[in-house]
Amino acid sequence: xxxxxxxxxxxxxxxxxxxxxxxxxxxxxxxxxxxxxxxxxxxxxxxxxxxxxxxxxxxxxxxxxxxxxxxxxxxxxxxxxxxxxxxxxxxxxxxxxxxxxxxxxxxxxxxxxxxxxxxxxxxxxxxxxxxxxxxxxxxxxxxxxxxxxxxxxxxxx
Numbered sequence: 643x644x645x646x647x648x649x650x651x652x653x654x655x656x657x658x659x660x661x662x663x664x665x666x667x668x669x670x671x672x673x674x675x676x677x678x679x680x681x682x683x684x685x686x687x688x689x690x691x692x693x694x695x696x697x698x699x700x701x702x703x704x705x706x707x708x709x710x711x712x713x714x715x716x717x718x719x720x721x722x723x724x725x726x727x728x729x730x731x732x733x734x735x736x737x738x739x740x741x742x743x744x745x746x747x748x749x750x751x752x753x754x755x756x757x758x759x760x761x762x763x764x765x766x767x768x769x770x771x772x773x774x775x776x777x778x779x780x781x782x783x784x785x786x787x788x789x790x791x792x793x794x795x796x797x798x799x
Contacts, residue, residue, distance in 0.1 A: 654733040655696040656683025658714050658779050659704070659740055664757035665780055666740075668703045670772060671751050679758075680772040681779070682708075683733065691796045696736045702748045704755050707741035712788035719775045735779055737788060760784060 658681055659666040667679040682703040686695050693710055700708035714735040747755065760780050768774060 651730045651732055653686035654683055654731045655686050655692050655699055655736070656681050656733055657696055657700050657708055657736050657738065658783050659700070659706070659708070660737070660783060661757065664759055665763060666704060666755060666757055667763070668755050669753040671753050675772045677753070678772040679766065679770060681776055686734070689798065692734055692794060693791070693796070700740070703752050705745035705747040709739045710736040710791060711738040712736070713791060713794055714779060714788060715782055717775050717779065719773055733775070734794060737783065
């Protein structure tokens with residue numbers, strides 16, 4: 643694995659998963675975000691295909707199989723304070739379908755998964771919600787924003 647430097651912008655893949663008007667979030671176990679809710683997401687490894695990465699992240703953090711159908715958007719989040727001050731992630735957020743059955747997720751990283759209404763997410767503060775840009779993602783999703791998967795390409799040279 644290549645060493646990561648937080649002075650550089652880094653890539654994150656994530657999924658906004660909706661079912662019956664509710665959004666699936668995961669409760670983090672990592673020390674920097676312990677007990678906070680997040681959407682299933684993680685680092686894009688150097689050279690990794692973003693489409694495969696989001697499928698992997700959703701499976702690891704929720705136990706669901708995920709099939710990306712569209713891109714919700716690309717979000718730029720810079721952290722100015724707290725344990726992650728100086729981090730600047732570019733997030734590629736996908737929307738799609740999940741399997742009917744939930745398998746086992748990584749319990750050493752995720753405490754639990756839970757479905758939330760948009761209003762419950764909008765009411766969360768910086769002590770409850772890991773990244774405030776999740777509120778924007780939820781608003782974008784319910785406003786109908788989506789882009790074709792072809793708007794993101796992956797090339798290995």
